[in-house]
Amino acid sequence: xxxxxxxxxxxxxxxxxxIGLLVVVVIGxxxxxxxxxxxxxxxxxxxxxxxxxxxxGQFVPNACSGGFYARHDATLVLTIAGxxxxxxxxxxxxxxxxxxxxxxxxxxxDCPAGRLCAPSDFLTLALAPEWIPWGHLNVxxxxxxxYRTIAPGTRPLACGxxxxxxxxxxxxxxxxxxGTVLEIGRYEFPTDVIFPCMVVxxxxxxxxxxxxxxxxxxxxxxxxxxxxxxRLGFTPLAEGLDNLGLTLCTTPDCDLSPSDAAQPxxx
Numbered sequence: 001x002x003x004x005x006x007x008x009x010x011x012x013x014x015x016x017x018x019i020g021l022l023v024v025v026v027i028g029x030x031x032x033x034x035x036x037x038x039x040x041x042x043x044x045x046x047x048x049x050x051x052x053x054x055x056x057g058q059f060v061p062n063a064c065s066g067g068f069y070a071r072h073d074a075t076l077v078l079t080i081a082g083x084x085x086x087x088x089x090x091x092x093x094x095x096x097x098x099x100x101x102x103x104x105x106x107x108x109x110d111c112p113a114g115r116l117c118a119p120s121d122f123l124t125l126a127l128a129p130e131w132i133p134w135g136h137l138n139v140x141x142x143x144x145x146x147y148r149t150i151a152p153g154t155r156p157l158a159c160g161x162x163x164x165x166x167x168x169x170x171x172x173x174x175x176x177x178x179g180t181v182l183e184i185g186r187y188e189f190p191t192d193v194i195f196p197c198m199v200v201x202x203x204x205x206x207x208x209x210x211x212x213x214x215x216x217x218x219x220x221x222x223x224x225x226x227x228x229x230x231r232l233g234f235t236p237l238a239e240g241l242d243n244l245g246l247t248l249c250t251t252p253d254c255d256l257s258p259s260d261a262a263q264p265x266x267x
Contacts, residue, residue, distance in 0.1 A: 061093040065212035070246040077124035081211030098266035120240025121225035137249040144176040157221040158238035159197035172209030179203035205232035
């Protein structure tokens with residue numbers, strides 16, 4: 001028969017194990033929940049979405065993140081990461097609804113044989129008429145960072161306009177982040193596209209960020225392009241726009257009207 005001393009020891013041991021298990025469960029549960037709470041805090045929007053939505057700065061269904069609105073003559077387009085799309089293909093959402101048609105890649109003729117060289121990592125998405133956010137074409141949706149309006153006459157930044165230490169803002173998949181420029185240089189690897197200019201930041205990069213709008217000191221500066229050891233790298237905006245003959249939208253309707261726009265009718 002168990003002595004009273006042994007019974008007390010056993011009771012204390014059971015109590016200690018129970019408390020220990022509760023602590024493990026609470027800590028374990030917190031570790032599971034915390035990333036979601038942190039993500040929610042990072043992604044809390046400060047503004048409502050427009051209808052149709054502004055995709056500049058936001059995730060575009062089945063095409064990574066959108067960059068900036070621009071126009072090629074009378075055709076309105078959205079920049080999209082070059083490695084997230086196929087030129088000439090029709091982009092559709094999960095329900096099969098056509099969103100637009102992809103245009104050509106920004107690319108350079110002066111390039112080593114057998115390689116692809118590009119001034120910036122994007123092509124265009126010529127939007128189906130019903131997906132053009134008229135009145136908001138000079139807006140970038142930075143999620144928790146709010147809407148940013150590009151002022152009339154704003155010039156997109158080129159590589160030479162960006163300085164080490166400059167403030168950078170991005171938003172990909174509803175995660176607003178800010179940081180600074182760490183390095184600027186040529187990007188060249190045997191199995192990848194050659195970019196004459198890649199800007200490296202101290203911002204953590206996430207899957208799906210590619211193509212997202214980058215603001216430097218509040219100005220349109222580039223598109224998210226690469227994961228460089230966990231750090232976000234982007235290619236400059238001005239060179240890519242010039243290469244494709246595009247004009248950045250700096251007015252609400254990009255100096256067009258619905259009747260003037262020459263949009264494709266994807267099938």
